[in-house]
Amino acid sequence: MMKASVKGKYDGDKSTGVGSLAFNAGDLKLRATMTDATLVAGPTLNGLSLAVEKPGFFIVEYNVPKKDVRFQFMNTVRVAEKPLNLTYIHSRGDNRTVVDGSLLIDPANKLSVNHTVGTNNCKLKYTYAHGRVATFEPCYDLARNVWDFAVSRRVYGDDVVKATYQTSSKLLGVEWSRTSRSTGSFKVCASVNLAEEVKTPKLTAETTWNLEM
Template identity: 70%
Template sequence: MMKASFKARYEPDKASAAATVAVNAGDFKLRASMTDATVVNGPCLNGLALAVEKPGFFIIDYNVPKNDIRFQFMNTVRVAEKPLNLTYIHGKGDNRTIVDGCLVIDSVNKVSANHVLGTGNSKLKYTYLHGGLTTFEPSYDLGKNAWDFAISRRVYGDDLFQATYQTSSKDLGLQWSRSSKLHGSFKISASVNLAEERKIPKLCAETTWDFEM
């Protein structure tokens, strides 16, 4: 089976587009993605990326114009009978390695951590799902010594409203998204920096269409 998706992004000063085609090959998925830079001045290799994935085990991404490869490995272990989902990501180009872990305590509570090896960049996040609809996510950035907060609420099944606040940068964000197999998906977001004297919101809209062939 072949799946394709098309994404368009709109901002007041620019617009962009991207497309992805994925093919199932037994236990593996082969994926190719491109941006508008691939075809506007082309065809050319700008914005072209290839990937091989075995769901739940690994993903290998290759950025063609940058000749850069990224490895991502996933595994799940048990800690006190609780699933701990581990992800290891290494990018050859920037020589950066990221280790990510998520401990699922129960159906409504989970704790996750993210660390960039060789640096002080670490983040801790606690996720709490209330009533199956509202999610609270406080997180702490050890590198910045700062807290971030996010709260989201699912409405009418397909709609999700989210508010975020970053204490280090004083960025406040609002987002409305919808994911529907029949009508496609979209996301509308606005952000404003409360530290700026002129608090002009930044607006962005995205729409995604998925196809099966």
């Protein structure tokens, strides 16, 4: 089966598009992704990337114009009978390695850690899910010694409203999204910087269409 997706994004006065084509080859999934830069002036190699994925195990992605390779490996181990999901990401171009781990304490509580190897960048996030209705996510940035907060609530079935606040930049955001495995998804975001004298909201909209062939 071959799957295609098209994503469009509107950010102020700028619009962008991303398309991807994926199909299964046994246990592997092959995917090609291109942006509007690939076709507008072309066709060209700008914005083109190729990936090989084994879901739940690894992803190898090659950025064609940058000649850069990105490796991602996933694994799950058990700690005190609790599942610990580990993700290792390495980008060869900028020689950056990120390790991400999430420990599912129980269906309602999860602890996550994100660390960039060789730096002080480390974030700790605690997630509390109140049933299938609301989620609370405080996040602490060790390098900057700041907190970020996110609260989301499910409304009207598949719709989710999410509010975020970044204490370091005093950026307040509100997001409304809907996700469908069959038809795609959309997301509308509004943000405002409370530190600015003139608090002008910034709006972005994003939608994705999924097709199966």
